[in-house]
Amino acid sequence: MPQPRVLISDALSKAAVQIFKERGVEVDFKPELGKDKDKLAAAIGDYDGLAIRSATKVTAKILENAKNLRVIGRAGIGVDNVDIPAATAKGVIVMNTPFGNSITTAEHAIAMMFALARQIPQADASTQAGKWEKNRFMGVELTGKTLGVIGCGNIGSIVAARGIGLHMKVIAFDPFLSPERALELGVEKVELDDLLRRADVITLHTPLTERTKNILSAENIAKTRRGVRIVNCARGGLVDEAALRHALDEGHVAGAAFDVFTAEPATENPLFGHPNVVCTPHLGAATTEAQENVALQIAEQMSDYLLQGAIQNAVNFPSITAEEAPRLRPFVALAERLGSFLGQLTEAPIKGLRIEYEGAVAQMNTRALTSAAVTGALRPFLQDINMVSAPVVARERGIVVEEVKRENAARDYESFVRVTVEAEDMPRHAGGTVFQDGKPRVTEIRHIAVEAEFAPNMIYVRNADKPGFIGAFGSLLGQAGVNIATFSLGRDKPGGDAICFVAVDEPVSPELLQAIEAIPQVKRARAVRF
Numbered sequence: 001m002p003q004p005r006v007l008i009s010d011a012l013s014k015a016a017v018q019i020f021k022e023r024g025v026e027v028d029f030k031p032e033l034g035k036d037k038d039k040l041a042a043a044i045g046d047y048d049g050l051a052i053r054s055a056t057k058v059t060a061k062i063l064e065n066a067k068n069l070r071v072i073g074r075a076g077i078g079v080d081n082v083d084i085p086a087a088t089a090k091g092v093i094v095m096n097t098p099f100g101n102s103i104t105t106a107e108h109a110i111a112m113m114f115a116l117a118r119q120i121p122q123a124d125a126s127t128q129a130g131k132w133e134k135n136r137f138m139g140v141e142l143t144g145k146t147l148g149v150i151g152c153g154n155i156g157s158i159v160a161a162r163g164i165g166l167h168m169k170v171i172a173f174d175p176f177l178s179p180e181r182a183l184e185l186g187v188e189k190v191e192l193d194d195l196l197r198r199a200d201v202i203t204l205h206t207p208l209t210e211r212t213k214n215i216l217s218a219e220n221i222a223k224t225r226r227g228v229r230i231v232n233c234a235r236g237g238l239v240d241e242a243a244l245r246h247a248l249d250e251g252h253v254a255g256a257a258f259d260v261f262t263a264e265p266a267t268e269n270p271l272f273g274h275p276n277v278v279c280t281p282h283l284g285a286a287t288t289e290a291q292e293n294v295a296l297q298i299a300e301q302m303s304d305y306l307l308q309g310a311i312q313n314a315v316n317f318p319s320i321t322a323e324e325a326p327r328l329r330p331f332v333a334l335a336e337r338l339g340s341f342l343g344q345l346t347e348a349p350i351k352g353l354r355i356e357y358e359g360a361v362a363q364m365n366t367r368a369l370t371s372a373a374v375t376g377a378l379r380p381f382l383q384d385i386n387m388v389s390a391p392v393v394a395r396e397r398g399i400v401v402e403e404v405k406r407e408n409a410a411r412d413y414e415s416f417v418r419v420t421v422e423a424e425d426m427p428r429h430a431g432g433t434v435f436q437d438g439k440p441r442v443t444e445i446r447h448i449a450v451e452a453e454f455a456p457n458m459i460y461v462r463n464a465d466k467p468g469f470i471g472a473f474g475s476l477l478g479q480a481g482v483n484i485a486t487f488s489l490g491r492d493k494p495g496g497d498a499i500c501f502v503a504v505d506e507p508v509s510p511e512l513l514q515a516i517e518a519i520p521q522v523k524r525a526r527a528v529r530f
């Protein structure tokens with residue numbers, strides 16, 4: 001077997017080069033290529049692996065030239081600089097290091113909090129300008145203040161612990177934080193409105209999703225107590241920056257410290273220039289220790305994959321051995337899509353997931369399948385989650401994950417997988433199998449038999465089994481110019497509850513979905529994507 005070759009196209013720690021060499025991987029260290037996409041595209045065809053940080057943009061065009069590429073390793077957590085669908089289509093594994101810089105990022109948030117409380121950057125600039133404005137920079141103590149943590153996952157929990165160490169009262173809003181985990185951390189779990197009303201300092205530690213975008217909107221900023229200070233070292237877009245600037249100008253918000261911005265690199269921003277704002281250029285992970293840690297981790301992970309076929313911390317594939325992959329791959333897709341389907345139907349906080357395996361699949365390595373189901377269910381809430389970090393994230397947030405195996409399945413399929421999402425409002429469940437063509441199918445929703453392939457754009461409808469529904473539904477889609485690809489129906493009994501699961505050729509507009517929900521027989525309609 002020829003020696004695998006890896007290209008490092010970013011300013012990765014040279015300790016990574018040594019790891020590759022020691023493991024028997026040929027490595028070229030060319031950090032200048034990360035800034036020149038044309039040269040990178042010309043060179044990438046010679047390599048089995050590509051190790052990057054954030055400067056290298058791995059586009060579909062670059063991947064077209066990557067004839068031998070098997071793995072991309074991102075030293076860090078964010079993989080938005082990699083075209084993951086294009087990489088997946090090429091069969092390229094994308095790995096990251098999701099936990100390598102958690103402490104560093106948490107410490108930066110604490111540092112920003114102190115800088116904000118004591119106006120350190122402003123006082124430094126004034127003093128070095130030859131002024132002595134001792135009475136101008138009146139700060140506040142953090143001791144005894146209430147720290148509101150939005151998102152109490154891996155990084156947020158570290159910030160909470162540091163806040164407790166500073167003798168602050170820590171309250172946390174996180175739909176996934178269980179009362180038991182909150183007690184263990186020593187924080188008080190609260191609803192968002194309560195946190196906004198009570199917190200002296202608000203710090204954000206949540207991924208950017210449709211549900212968290214502008215979580216600090218103009219409306220929510222107005223709910224905060226006067227004199228609040230806001231810290232964002234998580235993701236740009238969590239705060240409405242224009243609304244925050246207005247609140248700063250009005251004096252409602254006493255100060256803000258931001259390490260991340262809606263548009264980066266941030267050469268201009270509504271917050272820039274305000275005297276009570278502290279800004280840094282996305283330095284959350286920028287410490288020697290963190291960069292060394294993630295560089296060593298990604299070198300080890302890539303070497304393990306290239307030499308042994310082992311997969312760790314993969315964004316687009318679960319952790320399984322190379323021998324298991326061909327047999328497990330279609331069931332991984334099935335479990336992930338069942339979880340995704342249920343996650344997209346769920347709005348209430350998730351308390352637990354149960355994955356049932358019946359028949360031949362119960363004898364397989366189901367850990368990868370369970371991770372895939374958890375990933376699918378949580379991804380609508382946590383976009384950075386991957387199939388390796390999913391069990392850790394679920395455990396940290398108090399989500400109970402249960403596997404049930406029945407090797408002798410009493411049904412028509414050789415293998416059957418059912419996923420149940422236990423949410424605070426109600427449980428939701430769906431099941432499916434893999435047919436001989438290798439394609440996963442959903443065969444059961446709410447214990448009602450259906451048979452449907454998964455498609456990129458689908459409409460799920462729960463309705464009363466009464467005449468007129470199908471005609472009205474089809475007419476609405478026709479009037480909207482939406483073409484139906486497949487149409488699957490099921491019911492529990494004549495005149496009872498029915499399920500309609502339809503694949504369409506394009507995304508469904510909110511207006512069309514609203515019209516479907518207005519059909520008299522419809523109890524619920526939801527657009528889902530896979």
